[in-house]
Amino acid sequence: AQTVTQSQPEMSVQEAETVTLSCTYDTSESDYYLFWYKQPPSRQMILVIRQEAYKQQNATENRFSVNFQKAAKSFSLKISDSQLGDAAMYFCAYIYKGTYKYIFGTGTRLKVLA
């Protein structure tokens, strides 16, 4: 069965510093996609970044980048120059072709300290 594991329930980072959130997944599929979503206290889930498994290049979006290690089935999110607005729950998600459903990790709560 496909699973997504986020082993860090909570993390803290100083404003302007860099933090890395971990995510591992288990799958025997080859055509899959990975995502990081952010859920601020207002509860609206927002897409942070998307990675296609067939692409070797790591996705980046401004201050957000991923380290995608396909063989290790690891998909970590790096947030650079952390800002107070980055405080939120971060969910790692996985979908493989033909299933039409995301499988989510349990989330990591990120606190940003001023």
Place this chain on the structure above:
Amino acid sequence: KAGVTQTPRYLIKTRGQQVTLSCSPISGHRSVSWYQQTPGQGLQFLFEYFSETQRNKGNFPGRFSGRQFSNSRSEMNVSTLELGDSALYLCASSPGVLAGGTDTQYFGPGTRLTVL
């Protein structure tokens, strides 16, 4: 473009009642998915619809059902509510153009259901 909208935002029901939640996708999006979010179970997939057809369903009892209309709007219904159904119900829409349903999903704000 307006985002995904869900109504109502908050709902309080008692055990045994039924409830209907509504979701309007982003304009042009044809796929709608529903998820249940609870502190204990996290985010669990309920079902996905595309062009009024259910393409996948999660491991939930038959009390949970859904449908999609020709304008892509979707509703989910929970009958005979139980205390454990208290949760945030999230709707997500996607264009539905990529093969195999791998489009990025965009989430609504959710409906907070409390069952007393």
